Amino acid sequence: MMTSLGTCRTIALCILITAAGIRAVNGAPLGLPPVPIPADNPQSQAKIALGDRLFHEARFSSDGKVSCSTCHAEDKGFTDHRRVSRGHDGLLGTRNAPTVINSAYMQTLFWDGREPDLEGQSRQPPVNPVEGGLPNLEALLEIIRNDPSYVKAFREVYGVEAPDITIDQYADAIASFERTIIAGDSPFDRYEYGGDKSAMSEAAIRGLEVFRGQGRCVSCHVIEQTQALFTDNRFHNIGVGFKNIQGREEEIAGEFVKAKNAGADVDKTVLSDPDASELGRFAVSEDINTVGAFKTATLRNIELTAPYMHDGSQKTLEDMVNFYNNGGRVNADDPFSPFLSGGIRPLNLSEQQKSDLVEFLKALTSPGIARQVTSTRIVTQ
């Protein structure tokens, strides 16, 4: 892995190539399905390389310091290890940066699923007032059009000259790059799909039983017969963050819908207004069944992506397991959210079961990713 660094554009890109070379099943690492590639955005080495560069471009921010990789850093498991992400000039958002690893498989993007695909996702952060802070996407295009090396790369990939470079092309390239950040082949994958029953520790094997049984985890963090994405791509209210808006849901939801109808941008509102952020999927669907519901996150490489939950409120895997064990509450005597998903209930796990479950979660780390990550110490803000 490390020796192949020189020939790979990035470490991330190497993961796919290495994994595919060793354990390819239909071109995907062990435990993962083939990467879905949209027909209108085929992969090419040149496009991936362009997307890689755009992903790391800090000029797409008002202070010239924030790129995609600021919050989705390779050495932090493609997250930022912060409770919530920090944008230009130190401004804080409202949500925890989800990992880019395996985002190619997601059916919706962002915690509230407000974009249907990777091509839609990357247009929002550069112009969000608490992320990139650019006035508009035209400003981003101007940076590209005035950089001869970008113009050359776009010409090579898309056959266009500077004035014809579009935001779609920018987004397509980043999506193509992100589709290479794929990681399976974890101890769990080798145990479950690779026939290597010694790949996981005894504790992790017991933890898998808890995961599938009394812990009820698998109902949302799906494991299938031949693959495991550890997400159902659905939205659930699991009780996280509800205390922040408890008793004010009606007022906050009402204000939000009013503002949205008047033209307010969902992306900008939910990342700059902590109350609106807690509405979760409702902000997109306006469906009152989805108040406080957030997308099921994948669990792959979770050991490397602390802190957890949409608001980064759970610092460790142990904290997170306790939260679920309490039925969606930090403490066993906290109130339940009235909007709590029907699947969330106290689990009555023993200390042994809880620690086994944590061991299992640690067995979801892909070896290639693990080697890149320098530290999982959470950055305090």
Place this chain on the structure above:
Amino acid sequence: MSTMNRRRFLRTGGALLAASSLPFSLVKIAFGKAASEDFTFAYVSDSHITQIKGKEFVRNWDRGLIRAVAETNLLDPRPDFIFYGGDIAQLGKPEEIDHGLEILAGLRGDVHYVMGEHDYYLDLGEHWRKRLGPDHYSFDHKGVHFVVLNSILTYDDWTYNKWDTPMRRMKEMARLDNPQGSPFMVGDKQREWLRQDLAAVSKDTPIVVMSHSPLQKIYKGWNFWTEDAEQVQALLKPFAKVTVLYGHVHQIQYNQIGNISFNSAMATAWPWPYPASFTQESSHMPKLTVAMNRADPFFDRDATGWQFINLQTGDVDVHYALPDNRDRIVAFNEEKGEPVDTYYQPESARIPPQRHF
């Protein structure tokens, strides 16, 4: 309510998907004559709050009602009032009724209550009436005449002479497929009250009747049934537009008999399967002795829900708010002259029923 407001209501009311595919002609003014103002109300039913012991209640049923209350409070614009369709309690205990009413106290707005058999057969409705008042009554709202009936009474002999304890009576009435059971009825006394109540109402006034059991005969073994349904229907027949809304069945049903539209409510507690037969012919289906097949056993709230209702010049559109599911709308279709599910799957798209023997 303007068309704009109506659209907003649909969207905010949890029907984004359905609303986007909803033929809006269905929900626009269905009558040339604007005899009544359009308005909305919410309808929560069948919570079956169950006491385990002392202050301990079955969590699942509590959560269903708590969620329905929280969601109802988000409706925008506000419904004019809320109906509760009966069966607050599971075994009619005062503790269960009180606990349910404590949760329902979180509802913002006036609540009208309907008596269910689970509220009744322990103390014959004494505690319920003490807390909530009469079990049959009527009122007018924006040109619509609302009637509430207690439709879960039965033969006096069964009620008063057959059982050694009130709890035994309650439990017998709670059972499905119970050969010792007895059919629901409105009864002579209440039908006479209804006749007199309706005598003062003009025949072009839209009537909405709220009952717990269906005022139509669907399946006797589960008391999806009212013994004197035809006699009640006859009293309603002279009116131009009548809708009966009922709980009890824990599933979506709709029907049209003459001038009367029927719509059911989902339960906040649990779903029932559809009964095996809608006819009175003998059924060779095995008795329901296993837990029903659930679409998604993980989600306690799956196949439960509550509803909000648009009343437009007397026509009823029922919007089913279904957690973890696609919402459904059963709207009165003027062309067909009956309620119609606005999203009805073609046969080919349906999942065949599974059998357990």
